[in-house]
Amino acid sequence: MSRRKIRFKINGVEKTVEVEPNKTLLWLIREELKLKGTKKACERGDCGLCTVLLNGEPVKSCLVLAVEVDGSDILTVEGLAKNGELAPIQRAFIEHGATQCGFCTPAFLIVGHWLINRNPNPSREEVVEAINGLLCRCTGYKPIIDAILEAAKYMRRT
Amino acid sequence: MLPKFEYYSPTSLSEALDLLEKYGEDAKIIAGGTDLLVSMRDRILKPKCLIDIKKIPELRRIEYKEGVGLTIGAAVTFKDILEYPNLEKKYRVLWEAVKTIGDMILRNRATLVGNICNASPAADSAPALLILDARARIINKNDGVREVPLERFFIGVKKTILKPTEIVKEVFVPEPPANCYGKYVKVMRVQSEDLAVVGVAGLAYRDRGDLIIRLAYSSVAPTPIRVKEVEEVFKKKNMSLDEKIEEAVKISSEKVSPISDVRGSAEYRLNLVKVATRRLIKELVEVV
Ligand SMILES: Cc1cc2nc3c(=O)[nH]c(=O)nc-3n(C[C@H](O)[C@H](O)[C@H](O)COP(=O)(O)OP(=O)(O)OC[C@H]3O[C@@H](n4cnc5c(N)ncnc54)[C@H](O)[C@@H]3O)c2cc1C
Ligand code: FES
Ligand code: FES
Numbered sequence: 001m002s003r004r005k006i007r008f009k010i011n012g013v014e015k016t017v018e019v020e021p022n023k024t025l026l027w028l029i030r031e032e033l034k035l036k037g038t039k040k041a042c043e044r045g046d047c048g049l050c051t052v053l054l055n056g057e058p059v060k061s062c063l064v065l066a067v068e069v070d071g072s073d074i075l076t077v078e079g080l081a082k083n084g085e086l087a088p089i090q091r092a093f094i095e096h097g098a099t100q101c102g103f104c105t106p107a108f109l110i111v112g113h114w115l116i117n118r119n120p121n122p123s124r125e126e127v128v129e130a131i132n133g134l135l136c137r138c139t140g141y142k143p144i145i146d147a148i149l150e151a152a153k154y155m156r157r158t
Numbered sequence: 159m160l161p162k163f164e165y166y167s168p169t170s171l172s173e174a175l176d177l178l179e180k181y182g183e184d185a186k187i188i189a190g191g192t193d194l195l196v197s198m199r200d201r202i203l204k205p206k207c208l209i210d211i212k213k214i215p216e217l218r219r220i221e222y223k224e225g226v227g228l229t230i231g232a233a234v235t236f237k238d239i240l241e242y243p244n245l246e247k248k249y250r251v252l253w254e255a256v257k258t259i260g261d262m263i264l265r266n267r268a269t270l271v272g273n274i275c276n277a278s279p280a281a282d283s284a285p286a287l288l289i290l291d292a293r294a295r296i297i298n299k300n301d302g303v304r305e306v307p308l309e310r311f312f313i314g315v316k317k318t319i320l321k322p323t324e325i326v327k328e329v330f331v332p333e334p335p336a337n338c339y340g341k342y343v344k345v346m347r348v349q350s351e352d353l354a355v356v357g358v359a360g361l362a363y364r365d366r367g368d369l370i371i372r373l374a375y376s377s378v379a380p381t382p383i384r385v386k387e388v389e390e391v392f393k394k395k396n397m398s399l400d401e402k403i404e405e406a407v408k409i410s411s412e413k414v415s416p417i418s419d420v421r422g423s424a425e426y427r428l429n430l431v432k433v434a435t436r437r438l439i440k441e442l443v444e445v446v
Contacts, residue, residue: 002164021165021208024195044196046351051263058263063195065188067165068210111263132351133261 006070010035011079025061025069026050029076032066037077037106048134051107052076058111060133077106080113088158089113092151093144100138107134112148120155122148160198167210171217174209174325175299181207182322189233190267192260193276217327222248227332232272232325236265249331251340251359252286258344259283261351271326274311277318277381278353284308284382285359285374286342292331298324305330312381335370338363339445343434347421353377355422356430362442368393369446371406371439378414378427385413399443407435 003018010033017032029038029052039049043062050061053075080087089112092098099105108131115122115130122130127148136144168174178185186205188194189212197203211217217233220242228249230239236256239245246253259265259273259282273283274294292308298321308329311318320326334340340361346352357376362369371392374384388406391397397405416427 004165020162022160022162024160043199045192045260045264048261048263057266059267060263063190063192063267065165065191065195065208065210068167068212130262133263 004067004070006067008069008072008074010074011076019066021065021067023066025052025054025059025064025066025074028066028069029061029074035076035078039103039106041103046135048111049104049107051110051134053110053114056114058114075110077109080109087113088154089116089148089151092147092154096143096147096150098139098143098147104134104136104138108136108144108148112144112151115148116152116155120152122152124149160195161201161204163205164207165210166207167213169213169215171214171297171325171327172299174211174214175297175323177207177209178323178325179299181209185209185322187211187232187275187325189269189272190235192264192268193272193278211325219328225333227330229328229330230270231328232269234269234271236260236268236270237262239270240265249286249290249334249340251342251361252283252290252331254340255282255286255342255344255357255359258342258354271329274308274329275318275320275326277312277314277316279315279380279382280353280357280377281382282342282344282354282357282376284312285357285376285384286340287329287331288374288382288384289340289359289361289372290331290334292329294329295327296320296324297327303327309384315380334361335363335365337446339442341438341442343438345430345434353421356416356427356434358431358434358438360438360442362439362446364446369399369443371442373406373410373435373438375410375414375431377421378416378431380415383413385410387413403436403439403443406439407432410435 007016029035041047041049045060045063051058052061127145184206188208188210212233217231219231220234222228270283273281287308293305294311297303342359344354345356354377359374361372369392376382387409391402391405411432416424418424
């Protein structure tokens, strides 16, 4: 199995690494780059907790091959805060207690961030639709939905 | 961990066909990978070589031509379909079915052609495609394109007529009948993300005043199926509409052959087929 050289940008930083074709994007992020915010759980597309932005769109990174991201731009939860300042979505999650055990939080932050940047005035239904592929076993989703709506308000103010 | 394989990402269709010719049974096409990578992880499939078709521009094409129909290339995602202008109106039943598949994040990657090539009995896009008379355009290195009606494409659970050296280049969905109304009903265990316990697609329109109804099902037979026999019932002259609906429900429930699995028992599924079919026809008839 031949290794492949891939180049990509992750959280604004250019990287070049060699990977085997049978490695996933999730593996690349967690094991090669040691960015452990993105979670590994079901590894079959069901839980959505491995979600990151690939060229600006959310994908479940356990179902993307690392070799496929050659030339791409990736955003993980570690790339949300800028110069030590939390992103609007992160502030809103803290204020709404949208985190309990925290295992699902990175995925919800990424999808919430994606949604409010695309649509700074989402309806509750649009938020529910956006997070439909993500599982949380603690919060019952309400504080998460409230936090995303609140973060959208921050976005509209700035 | 996935089993080991070589990975190719050809940028032209001819390159992809050459690779398939070379590797044959050992190769698998990867589009969105949402079925394939799960099966490989479970070691159900262990291809020696994966051919990624997402970098082939020709396969990314989705195009509707008024009066002709809709062409959906093999690398077109469900997201691309939902965002294509006017499809919600023109191809309502297909659009609705696509909207039920997985979730928004999954639909960013998963393709319609992957959905039919995977040939799960639960493939949600299949019933709508069947009643819209969709055809698969299949290509291999030596023989050019052949066009196969979707009804003949599925041959068993996860089995299609595709040969190892063939690719489905695109699916073609002809212009729907004028003023038709279609709907997809997906009965699920939960109000969220799941495969269907039973899926029913219906299309109704009038042909010189006569009511025409088409029905197709997922998750109730080894393959998605269209029940053409019901179409004859609605052409009959000496029956009331209610009698025709009951006759159609009876025929459909005889044509399906559900099994029991984690999502429901065969008996429950059969009952759902009857209930969903009856309700769906009544709703369609009210509109057309
Ligand atoms: C969390 C989750 C939820 C899901 N929910 C649903 C659902 O609600 N409804 C539903 O129907 N499905 C669902 N699926 C299944 C799957 O997402 C769909 O079947 C999807 O359409 C497959 O498309 P793909 O592009 O990912 O296919 P891939 O996984 O890339 O390919 C599937 C199969 O088809 C073959 N293939 C792909 N393209 C071609 C081609 N052009 N020519 C020849 N062979 C080809 C591949 O070799 C492979 O065997 C779900 C899957 C997951 C992981
Ligand atoms: S780990 Fe990727 S969806 Fe669960
Ligand atoms: S906070 Fe625990 S899973 Fe969501």
